[in-house]
Amino acid sequence: MADTGFKAGLEDVVALTSDLCFIDGKEGRLVYRGYDAVDLAEHATFEEVVFLLWHGSLPDAKTLLAFQQELADNRTLNPSVSGLISWIPKNTPPMDVLRTAVSMAGVYDPDADSMDRAANHRKAVRLVAQIPTMMAAYERSRNGQDVIAPDPDLPLAENFLWMLTGKRPLAQHAKALDTSLILHADHELNASTFSARVTAATLSDIYSAITSAVGTLKGPLHGGANEQVMRMVDDIGTLDNVQSWLDQAFEAKRKIMGFGHRVYKTDDPRAVVLRRISQEMSKSEGNMDVFERLEAIAAYVGDQKHLHANVDFYSGSLYRMMGIPIDMFTPVFAMSRIAGWTAHVLEQYDDNRLIRPRAEYTGPTHLTVKPVDQR
Numbered sequence: 001m002a003d004t005g006f007k008a009g010l011e012d013v014v015a016l017t018s019d020l021c022f023i024d025g026k027e028g029r030l031v032y033r034g035y036d037a038v039d040l041a042e043h044a045t046f047e048e049v050v051f052l053l054w055h056g057s058l059p060d061a062k063t064l065l066a067f068q069q070e071l072a073d074n075r076t077l078n079p080s081v082s083g084l085i086s087w088i089p090k091n092t093p094p095m096d097v098l099r100t101a102v103s104m105a106g107v108y109d110p111d112a113d114s115m116d117r118a119a120n121h122r123k124a125v126r127l128v129a130q131i132p133t134m135m136a137a138y139e140r141s142r143n144g145q146d147v148i149a150p151d152p153d154l155p156l157a158e159n160f161l162w163m164l165t166g167k168r169p170l171a172q173h174a175k176a177l178d179t180s181l182i183l184h185a186d187h188e189l190n191a192s193t194f195s196a197r198v199t200a201a202t203l204s205d206i207y208s209a210i211t212s213a214v215g216t217l218k219g220p221l222h223g224g225a226n227e228q229v230m231r232m233v234d235d236i237g238t239l240d241n242v243q244s245w246l247d248q249a250f251e252a253k254r255k256i257m258g259f260g261h262r263v264y265k266t267d268d269p270r271a272v273v274l275r276r277i278s279q280e281m282s283k284s285e286g287n288m289d290v291f292e293r294l295e296a297i298a299a300y301v302g303d304q305k306h307l308h309a310n311v312d313f314y315s316g317s318l319y320r321m322m323g324i325p326i327d328m329f330t331p332v333f334a335m336s337r338i339a340g341w342t343a344h345v346l347e348q349y350d351d352n353r354l355i356r357p358r359a360e361y362t363g364p365t366h367l368t369v370k371p372v373d374q375r
């Protein structure tokens, strides 16, 4: 058969050009629009990073103030979307609620009928602003608690924790969540972003593109891994149990969640920062149990399988200390990655070509149809 250049899983295939995000998988560097994500995590806020991804430069103080205000002013959900969140079955996984709520928000968006650039930017603002409100509302509603209205005076990360828990979060927690949101904001052509761009490239609307992306992020090989890591840590239970638990998983050829990456062949720079924050927060909490278990898992998997921890490995430990339940971890990822998804969709619309690859056909080619009674 002629060489079609087929690569399983599209590994290392360059599918498009983009100005948004660069990953150096050998050096372990992640760059948004020229800035190192670790530098941004230390010196910028999530709102500044959203602006950077959309507009290509960091905002000055006045522009930032106006942008923060615009995001804060758009946090309230359409009553029909709030209604959906209140009546959807309480055992629905939060990622399914998010996928449904995002799709429904598209129906009620005041710019639903417009594909012009300014309208698409306004829709992107609403998506970034409202995903935290959707998720906090669902968490409160499924627990029979009153839904808390967004506080326009709080930054996005802090406001999410407020709406979720009904308590003003510790400064350390608000800062840690903001940092985590920055580190998850974009990651080149990861699976969910690719989904979003494929949908946008048909000139379908931005809500359809983001609905595709949410569905893709949900899978345990992608964003869903952060939830599975914490379930593994709980299942392992004690430090003594780490090696035997992992040996059994290796024996059964099960993948260890939170390890390995298609692009990074060294430390994932996001995991390095999240590890440090997890350690600091655990110290502040006065409880190192989970962190120590994570460290023991990372050491043993590194030693036995030569795999590095990825972004999903430490994030859950932070989220749990903030009072976020395990099945909300992947929605928190979406709350951040919506920045990158929308930036990619806007970039796709600006210079669009339908994304339509080929398949290498491996089936028969010359069968003939027998009448049904002779098959």
Ligand code: ACO
Pocket (backbone or CB within 6 Å): 009, 190, 220, 221, 222, 223, 225, 254, 255, 256, 257, 258, 259, 260, 261, 262, 263, 305, 307, 310, 311, 312
């Ligand atoms: N545990 C055990 N073995 C692993 C792991 C892992 N986490 N990751 C990779 N390997 C092994 C595979 O079994 C395979 O071994 P083999 O060649 O002997 O069969 C080899 O390493 C290559 O793995 P692939 O799955 O082919 O690598 P791919 O690039 O397709 O997948 C992925 C990357 C999906 C991230 C993979 O490493 C994985 O499944 N990790 C666990 C899930 C996870 O943490 N996902 C989050 C990724 S980050 C993100 O999406 C935000």
